[in-house]
Amino acid sequence: MTEQFRNLLIIDDEVAMRHMLRLVLEPHNYRVTEADNGAVALGIIRQEKFDVILSDIRMPDMDGLSFLDHPEVHGLDSTIIMMSAYGSVDTALECMKRGAYDYISKPFKPDEVLLTLRKAEERQLLRQENRQLKTALSKQEKTFSIDRIIHSSVAMQQVLQRVKTAATADSPVLINGETGTGKELIARALHSESGRTGQFLAINCSAITAGLLESELFGHVKGAFTGADREKQGLFTIAGGGTLFLDEIAELPLALQPKLLRVLQEGEVRKVGATRAEKITTRVVAASGTDLYDAVQKNLFRNDLYYRLAVVDINLPPLRERPEDILPLAEHFLTGICRQEGRQRPQLKEEDRRRLTSYRWPGNIRELQNHLEKALIFSRGDKLDLPPLRTRQTLPGATDPEDYSLKVASQRLEKEYIRKALIKTAGNRTQAAELLEISLRSLMYKIKDYEIE
Template sequence: MPASFKNLLIIDDEASMRHMLRLVLEQQGYRVTEASNGQIGLELLQKELFDVILCDIRMPDMDGLQFLRHPKIINLTTTIIMMSAYGSIETALNCMKLGAYDYISKPFKPDEVLLTLKKAEERLQLQQENVFLKNQLSQQVTTFDVRQIIFASNSMNRILETVRTVATSNTSVLISGETGTGKELIAKALHSESGRTGPFLAINCSAISPGLLESELFGHVKGAFTGAEHEKQGLFSVARGGTLFLDEIAELPLDLQPKLLRVLQEAEIRKVGATKSEGIDTRVVAATGTDLEQEIDKNLFRKDLYYRLAVVDINLPPLRQRPEDIRVLAYHFIDQISFRDGRAAPRLTEQALEKLQTYSWPGNIRELRNFIEKALIFCRNQVLELPPLPTERRLTQRPEEGDFSLKEASQRIEREYITKVLAHTLGNRTQAAKLLEISLRSLLYKMKEFDIR
């Protein structure tokens, strides 16, 4: 989620200044609380958490600098912006040293305050996304055995033979296939079989905002942009000697695509704000659920980058094209989930297996696992009884008396289709709008109309 400030505290002894700021900020959707000096501000902080504090320096009883030095403020994570009509560069530096984020000289225009808040929000967003990324990286599996991939089909056997063949080379690999087919597992298998000693790191190109993705991939130097208080190593550097998995590569912004192409061609990166490049030894594996050749025709993806990524192209067939895998996967998920929940694994009848193998599984392996988990939640016997599959639910539904409205039926179908496409794109609305061939604005309108979250 994007970072945003909603709850603000204004500390200023001038009532007219507090009133002016309240009017400006409340028009922008902020919730504002006022305090006439630092002591009252401290008392309010004991009762409520604030996202940001706008604090004057010259005030009676407790001024702004005393406020900043107070023990209750020193360890506070709230963003503090100082204000003063008697400021100087030295005063501003003192405020920064005491933990303030920024300093505004009075008199100021309302837009100056809003711009400072926007800059602070961007910094907070960067910090939050860095924390999110670090948490994701800490959960990455660095050791993986290709035998963990469950299959029985000849098509998957041929794919794993390809994996073993190309794993030891340094060439780029593009893994394509529908959502839920196991593209990241194949990427991990490539890394596992490669003999590389560096880490396996994964990033979803649609999960990070375009403005921050470049920094996450390539890193940045101190002062490269607002909030860049320290030099940062990008994922290409962190994954040195290992593998970087770029999921949803079709979502890579156009302005970043030439930079990725240079990495693949020259084996070097340049951090944001840096003047020199540095060499890397990181193997790139990319994945997509989108037809990149169609994206090229729409001028949304570079042809030269596509050819550089797809030196080896591994296409994962959907589960409906390898029904023999459904049996072994179903048994595997029953055992896995039952062991996790500390219960005996129930038995699956041949009739139930046939039922599973006749369904098309548009969500592929991920949908199958979720379906098995749902069945196990309600299972109280030694034989696993399967709930109705989605197609069965649609076939058994009958319109109620008077429920023959063509408009309502069309809306139900439209809502179901939009929901399915959003699931296919893992919630990426921009990509969903492209697949639906409607504008993003139209999609957002329909999501609101149909209460799709």
């Protein structure tokens, strides 16, 4: 048994019961204090903080239920467990409604008390971890600054200037950019520069099924569907006064798009199963890794929702279009990873710098970070051994000893033939695959790999 609960208060009018519990609990590192009724206990809790309170229900002067109802008890951070020899299921439920964590029927075995305390301890640890995480997130949000975004390029300077200009507005923002370009970082910058006092919350629209996503975003009332045994607040409500970041907005199911449009137009949400809507003050920032307007043209995304989201649009350039940012980002990642691992930071050789800046980085900043992390795993001392990069992703104009390899030449030839086939068939990929004598699936993969428009 850990020493998480050092202080424990027993409230019971029976001296023998208090003595028995003391004998059971003290060998397990509990420091036990006794009170013979609720009124005496109130005086004790004003002087000392307790992790757990074990209280009988039937007592003179002030019984257990009256103790639970007292305003001073409502403000306690203690876990309260009730005991009674006259209890029933209804009594137990009543105790829970009034704030008790659990209920034990007398007479009970010593192991039953210890097991209940162990469960309570696990709950208390989870609550403490939850508070610590919330505090850490709050500090992170407060210390986050747009000035900490690593960049040297004019393109990113223009993006960040647009962020500063748009931050104080309440209008929705749509961030466009390839995977790994830092869309969530820009969303956080918008929030930090806005001066909003609420939370910054993020959700990936492609990671949750339509049914669950609706409940996550808007919340639900008790009994709204099977398994809805209690009311749930949605992210729009929880992020009140703050920012809700909807990543991969293009994946939002069509059935939910009218509901999101109503939130943006009316500034209110209606929980699943509710009959009335609630006003919200949450700002929406959405992001898409694909062309959202293209999804509109294909009837996969509502036209009116697109224009409502894109009141302010921010386009994040891919890393290959801002090579000036590659080396500052690489230095930043190397320093951060080495500090985290407590090791000396190796220096980038001139050859390493040339290789990093001549690569296209199809996975953008995330790929650069992963590449350097991999390099550090297999490097020793102050020497950095960069893993090989895919040669077909070298930027135009960059020279590379492998340019004369048959492998690279065959890739160039394959890419050229695919381009010609697509031109010949006016962009019809099925017909192009037949001309090339490959499957449509293979063609789609190759188009993606070679980044053929």
